[in-house]
Amino acid sequence: MEKYEKLEKVGEGTYGKVYKAKDKATGQLVALKKTRLEMDEEGVPPTALREVSLLQMLSQSLYVVRLLCVEHVDNKKDGKPVLYLVFEYLDTDLKKFIDSYRKGPNPGPLAPAMVQSFLFQLCKGVAHCHSHGVLHRDLKPQNLLLDKDRGILKIADLGLGRAFTVPLKSYTHEIVTLWYRAPEVLLGSTHYSTGVDMWSVGCIFAEMVRRQALFPGDSEFQQLLHIFRLLGTPTEKQWAGVTTLRDWHVYPVWEPQNLARAVPALGPDGVDLLSRMLKYDPAERISAKEAMDHPYFDSLDKSQF
Structure with a gap:
């Protein structure tokens, strides 16, 4: 060295x-x-x-x-x-970048075109991983590195913990990771697929728009309550098999809220895309490849990517 x-x-x-x-x-x-x-x-x-x-x-x-x-x-x-x-080497990550808009000398929202560009690049990177049979399983703003000068977002920390047989940290040790964790994983499902990454992408999308986490739980139980309060308590009709998952309990019954209120700066196309990323049934969640063709990106010059 x-x-x-x-x-x-x-x-x-x-x-x-x-x-x-x-x-x-x-x-x-x-x-x-x-x-x-x-x-x-x-x-x-x-x-x-x-x-x-x-x-x-x-x-x-x-x-x-x-x-x-x-x-x-x-x-x-x-x-x-x-x-x-x-x-x-990249000098910053998406978490620090969002914080600079929230806590910096001139606080304000991220430009809609910037959110659109970063989200498209994230979907493109996730689609690349999924097409090679790789689940990231820990997508969060800290793991998305930015080349600010060129406006490029890159996925990092690709779950190498498994390769080097480091014991996986329990969720509570890294509470932040909980905020982007899909409900099927929180409920103890051992069989999960690309949908876990797309749920995380949805949470990151909302966070770029809001400049704060969509579901900031401080335990697995609280995390689920945050999700259920906004999206409604899931039912068997919405998500077949949910009540048979290992960690399912009888939860308070909440009706789904209007998602647009949680992301008021987002237009109808953006809210529609977010809702497709945050579907309860993982099989119904939009894939990264499908997301790139969503009308939300119609005004983006995709030829630059």
Whole structure:
């Protein structure tokens, strides 16, 4: 790793520390994600190799953060090897960007054209992942990196925690993640598909418009109540099998509210798209590919993407 000069620690990913660094030869800024490998007798675990190859494949999309290379280093202290994933560096994420509009010197809404552009890019990146059989499962504004100068949004943190056998954090450890978690997962469903990502996309869409989270629960139970209060308590008619899910209880019965009131700055097409992303029955939720053809994007110049 002598090639890189570590400049600062910028965060803790799902599976290890993340550093901002500079390539000494080229001056290029990069993000280094460091993880220790639990080694087996064969060397690097095959799951790690599979995830890295998957990430290299997904990185072919402009809307997924680019993996530049992988460095394997022996740790002299304890003999355990360390894997560094070297990614392109982006200086901010969607969460910080939204906060800058909410708390900055000139607070105000994000421009509708900007919301439209970021959402389209997010759908394009998610569609790319789904077409390669990959669920992200943890989409949230913190995991969406921005190239502000070019107005480009990129999906990051592609669930590598599984590859490196880091124990999954319980939901309460990372409460923010709860805010974007689909109801089928909150209710204990073990069989879920691409709909979990599209629910998260809907929550992110609403947050860009509102500049605050749509469902800010502080526990799984509270999270469900936030959802039910706005969208109505789900019934078997709306979502067959919901009452047989592992964590279903008898909940207060709420009628669905007018979704447009939750996102008053959004026009009818935007509200319609959001409602399709937030369908209770995962099978009825709009796919990322279908979303890109929704009338909400009719005024967007798609040729630039």
